[in-house]
Amino acid sequence: MQDHNSIYRLCLLGKNIKSSLSPLIHDSSAHFLGKRCKYDIVELENENDFNNFLQHFWDHNGYGLNITTPFKEFFNSQKEQSKNHLSSINTLVRANQNWKGFSTDGPGFKRGLQQDGYKLEHFSHFIILGNGGVVPSLLKTIETSCTDPHVFILRRNKDKDKKIQNKSLIKKLSFQSFKKEDLQKITQTCPQNTLMIQATNAPTLGENFSSSFCLSGDKFKGVFIDLLYNHFSNLYFFYKEKGTKALTGLPMLIEQARLSQEIWWGESAPYDYIRESILATQQK
Secondary structure (H helix, E strand, O other), X not given: OOOOOOEEEEEEEEOOOOOOOHHHHHHHHHHHHOOEEEEEEEEOOOHHHHHHHHHHHHHOOOOEEEEOOOHHHHHHHHHHHHHOOOOOOOXXXXXXXXXXXXXXXXXXXXXXXXXXXXXXHHOOEEEEEOOOOOHHHHHHHHHHHOOOOEXXXXXXXXXXXXXXHHHOOOOEEEEEEOOHHHHHHHHHHOOOOEEEEEOOOHHHHOOOOOHHHHHHOOOOOOEEEEOOOOOOOHHHHHHHHHOOEEEOOHHHHXXXXXXXXXXXXXXXXXXXXXXXXXXXXXXX
């Protein structure tokens, strides 16, 4: 732990992340908590830059980092090779000899859902769209929170199926193609206490869902959550207009930030304070 009067040097590593809310969240939270903090955005070009920066930041007394797309998956692929398990680390803190890693994805998702008035354990079925870096942590949290859950993962490629299946203790876990026919079949049979999780970043890359794909989920009666917080998918707007309960990823983002602060500082700013700070900036 750093001295109370020292400056916490923190940063977010990623690509195309200039619009991130992380500096606002952590700088304002540090002010609220009476801490000195410098939180920077670091845009990197490739994997070599990523590894070099980690060492550079360590050598220059960096204290903590958040890692996002595309380097989160690269960092965790290295961990998986050395430890033979699925990893979803996205937060690092300076330890005695090296960086110590944590995942705020699953815990932040669960706490964010509670902020919206829902308990994860009340859902029996889950439809996850995508199999990217956030999914291992989501599955772990579902596994430890719910009794005998049914989980369907719709994905565009099968590369991770075997690894996810082997490392998850969820017995009723199945994989489907990311096609409207599969979405239609699943949503027609799932009960009302089903949570659909939009976990891809495709909409931010200009690859949003087609209207026919959205319409294929017309029979869905559960709760939909889009993990994006500033570029919602067409599916989010489809369900919102239809009257289906549709949530955004902002509560998860805030709770992930609070978890990072608890890792770095041992305490966090209040949820409502962070939320109001974000809303005040967006209204300017």
